[in-house]
Amino acid sequence: MASPFKQVALFAPTPTTARGVSTKLSANKDKIAYTNGKTVIIRDLNTPSLATAYVGHVQNTVVARISPSGYYCASADVFGTVRVWDTVGEDNVLKGEYKVISGRINDLEWDGESKRIIAVGDGREKFGHAFMFDSGSSTGEISGHAKAINAVSIRHQRPFRAATAGDDGLIVFHQGAPYKYDKTIRTHTKFVQDVRYAPSGDHFVSVGSDSKVFIYDGKTGETVAEFTDSPHTGSIMAASWSPDSKSFTTSSADCTVKLWDVETRKATTTWTVGAGVNNQQVGNVWARDADIVSLSLSGDLNVFDARAGSKSARVITGAxxxxxxxxxxxxxxxxxxxxxxxxxxxxxxxxxxxxxxxxxxxxxxxxxxxxxxxxxxxxxxxxxxxxxxxxxxxxxxxxxxxxxxxxxxxxxxxxxxxxxxxxxxVRDNQKVATLKTTFAASAVGVSKSIVAVGGEDQKVRLYNWSGTAFTETGVLENNKGVVSALAFSPDGSLLAAGDSSGRIVLFDVKEKKMITARWSFHSARVNSLAWTSDGKHCASGSLDTHVYVWSVDNPSKNVALKNAGPGGVNAVLWVAQGKLASAGADGCVRTWEIKL
Known part of the structure; x- marks a missing residue:
């Protein structure tokens, strides 16, 4: 039997950011991957509504990287768990889950064969771990740091090499595979925020809180040069390479993004993204041929065209x-x-x-x-x-x-x-009347001259609104919890009242009596109610993560959208006939086509 509903779009949230912390972004062709809360987002740069939200983690996620093959994504959380999952198909099948360190993972990287992963962060026993993605078995040792590791990058060609950068101001160069310590590089004087290998494998670049940029030989780890032309004036939080390995870009807390030429060692373009704390740049990734995506502390993704000089960015925003x-x-x-x-x-x-x-x-x-x-x-x-x-x-x-x-x-x-x-x-920014209640008010709904006020005493009171004063006209009872959502049908004849127990009671407004209490499938607080324009169906969103669409003509019939919003659905809205939007704790807005 065909499903009575299908998801048609997902408006993704922007990445979670923190001041002074480098946020890792990754890209595969025209898609970029990042994290927000417990959710991993893969979004299309061309079509905003084409996004995937992976919700398999139980803890807040920190970093997600798509494998070079494009078939898998590895994502990591604040408790040291890495999950590897399938990006092809809607089910995002889990390939493996591994507890790699005993603390927050700050970064991870795939090797060029999409087989091995190195994850680094702030663990108690160790700061990094190298393992096979399909079995979790160890493939070397990540050592040499005395403090948390902020970034890792792997040379994608044989012989494999890996570079890690940490809060101890050190870069450690590893040979592989299996990965083992080769040498310590002491070029930076403060935290090293990011280290990135060029796609060609010839060089890697490091950036840090000392506002310095260094480039190294990809095979030997020897320091090649420091880039001193028109330097950043704040901490540099991220670096990423162009697909042709001839240039790279850096993003800094000084609100600027710079494009550097490897051969001349000069900054060829500087973009300034506003001013103030919210415009500090905390992450970046190079997507496709010329799209540079830099992340503001506010969560906005600024997309620059590397070929267009210092023209302003296209901004991707969201919750x-x-x-x-x-x-x-x-x-x-x-x-x-x-x-x-x-x-x-x-x-x-x-x-x-x-x-x-x-x-x-x-x-x-x-x-x-x-x-x-x-x-x-x-x-x-x-x-x-x-x-x-x-x-x-x-x-x-x-x-x-x-x-x-x-x-x-x-x-x-x-x-x-x-x-x-x-x-x-309130009308036109002026208070026009105040209704003092003897009960604790918790929700309100309005239709024409009738105002319904729900209370913590599980009752709904109806008032006549004259435009300047309230007159109580009746009390509706039958809810089993604090009244948390109220919505009148478009013609005002029906009132749906949802409560903290998950129960929704449908009332006849004129008769002031209950029509049905059978809309009671939610198991937690009802947060939002929305009627269709014809008044025949009502949608409800709840803390229990589900959305239901109820029928007035057949109260025992409903369309159940299970797990429609991980963490809870806070709001539902009909955006067109048969098209419902739901949004909630994960910052995503999902739109659904419902067969009514």
Missing amino acids: QKSITAIAPSSSTTFLAGTADGRVIEYNSASGEATAVQGDGHTNIVVGLAAVPNGKVISTGYDDKVREISGGSFARGSLGTSAQPKHLAAGEDGTAFVVEASGVEA
């Missing part, structure tokens, strides 16, 4: 932290708010993502709601209500009297902000 709220912004776009206060606009047709500009939130975005005139209201844990229109935050904001928990908006442009002590009604 870097978990997505906490979602709302439509036009017929083809929707907004997603994140746990770090950013709001991203996604185009469901092209797959492009752009960051909403302007003075935004500084903390978790807890609610987004569309109002007429193409505006979207947002609120967050910074206790502010803001307006978004035309891809940017409007100037000015409105402070709330307590921390917001939830948000909904009506057709008259009024936004209702839930706080612990009640609900504030």
Whole structure:
């Protein structure tokens, strides 16, 4: 039997970054691989919505590298585990899982035959391990460092060589295979952040926190030269080579990316990526013939064309932290708010993502709601209500009297902000009314002149909204936990109320009575509810990672999207008839075609 749903696109998050830490990126043809939380992302540089999210790790991942053959990916986490998995096919079949060191892995590298892997990092007994990818058996010893190893690179031609770089300021040169210590290279005076072999195997390059760049002979490890022309002024976090091995690029915390010519030993191009901490460059990789991808601390991926001189970059953006709220912004776009206060606009047709500009939130975005005139209201844990229109935050904001928990908006442009002590009604950046409640309010929904407020006492109260004041008109009971999500059907006749026990109760609003409580397949808190435009189906997203699409006409019938969002689904939204977007803890937005 054909599945009633299929995933049609994945809008990937950007890489996880940390200040002062080199972030490793890798590339294979026009795809790049990186990590975000527990997820490994392989994304297509040409088609943004063509991305793969691998979710096999149970701990936060640090580095992922695709094998030279392109068939496998090796990814590593903060607890020293390496997983090797199949990149061909949708199932990402696991080929092997190996515990290689007793701490965080900072980098790993495949040899040229796609058979051996060296993983390095910060272990207790040792800082690196060389092993066969299919059996995990040792293939040499990585030694010579006294502190954590930050990077490793392997010569892809025989005779194999490997270079490792560490926090002890040393580069250790290994012969292989099996790999064994050959010599220590003492060129840098501070942490060595990255070391990379040229595809030809003739040279390798090292960069570090001392802002220095050195090049070495690939076979012997002898130091060839230091590159001193127009140097970086900050720590150099990453280096990568062009496919022809004639040039390489470096990314630095001074917010610049430089392209170096190996023969002349000069910097031929310098790109400046803005200013300030968020634009510090912490990683890079050379993809395809001329695409240089450099990573900003903010998570943005800057794609430079090596042939185009110092022209500005194409920027690939997305959520870097978990997505906490979602709302439509036009017929083809929707907004997603994140746990770090950013709001991203996604185009469901092209797959492009752009960051909403302007003075935004500084903390978790807890609610987004569309109002007429193409505006979207947002609120967050910074206790502010803001307006978004035309891809940017409007100037000015409105402070709330307590921390917001939830948000909904009506057709008259009024936004209702839930706080612990009640609900504030906001319109045009002005408070128009406040509803003080005797119960702890937890969720809100609105339809025309009716406002529904859910409480921690497991009840939903209905209020009539006059435009300036609230009048209570009834109480709905039957939920079995804190009411966590409320949504009216488009015509306002039905109200779905989800709670912390995973139960969704469907009410008739006019009659103020329960229609069904059979929408109860979730096993944890219901975070979001969304109705189809015809009011016949309602989608729910839950902390239990699942999404369900429920039928009003047949309450016992549902479409189950199991494990739709690892870590929990925080938001669901119908972006078109039969097309659902879900987003959550892993920072991914997935869109699904549902047969209703």
